[in-house]
Amino acid sequence: MLGQETHAFLTALAGRAPADEPLWLEALTHGSTGHERDYQRLEFLGDRVLGLAIAQWLFGIDHADEGSLSQRLNALVSRTSCAAVARSVGLGEHIRLGKQARDDGGQDSDNILGDVMEALIGASFVTQGFDDTALMIRRLWADLVAGKAGKAKHPKSALQEWAAGNRRKMPEYRLVERFGPDHAARFKVAVGIKGVGEAEAEGSSMRDAETAAAEAFMARFG
Known part of the structure; x- marks a missing residue:
């Protein structure tokens, strides 16, 4: 089950105490731990939810053409952006890693941070639905959307x-x-x-x- 610090972290992240704790724990679990269930399936789901939530958000606030919207969307859902959001909330210390992955710096890997961020979005979608998850994404991505991410030419x-x-x-x-x-x-x-x-x-x-x-x-x- 979730430790006290991780439970508090997820409560702050999602805006409420995490329902279905084993699912949220799965979202934080890297394959190097040897556990039967890791974050990959939830990452697959969260990636799609993130894309839809950001696309809906941009459609409502940015009246640019399709090409410009796509450019912004791609930048905002990139692994780099997901990892930046993960770092901003201190996600790394809550990821469950095997010893070798931890020794190799997995807690600060863009790949792992970005993947786990998407997995947490997947867990939120399963337990809280799209609307609440979209609100969580808007809160977490607010600085990136307000900034220049994706506005400059690629x-x-x-x-x-x-x-x-x-x-x-x-x-x-x-x-x-x-x-x-x-x-x-x-x-x-x-x-x-x-x-x-x-x-x-x-x-x-x-x-x-x-x-x-x-x-x-x-x-x-x-």
Whole structure:
């Protein structure tokens, strides 16, 4: 069952004492613990609930076109954003990890933090329904929505436009290295444009690494 501190954390997160404690505990449980049930199924559900809640929110407050709304949505539901929200509420210390995953820094892994944040959204949806879960998401994501997340042009799109504007071939991305344990994998990606140069960057997923590489390229050559 939930410990006292974790029970208080979840009560503050959800706005009420957690119903079905075993389900919320499942949402906090990483596969490295060896438990039969971990957060993956709830993460699958929470990812979809988060996307719908943010899309509904943006539709009501942002009168931009479909492309701009999609850009903002993708930024707000990204692993980076989910991990940032998780860190802002101190989620890491409540995640149940196996010893090796904990020793490898799993409590501060973007992958794990983001996944568990989505799993908690899934647990909220199952126990509290969509409306209450959407309210929880609006509270947790308020600073990101009010900020610039997703408003600027995506770095990969900006790089493509730069290449076209300078009559260069389209940028090419390649995986340089994948390293770290499976639960906290890191990716190093290079992006190059023929006749201009190349830049490298790392991320917790291929997509994040490609985005960072595009930013690095524009900072160097743009």
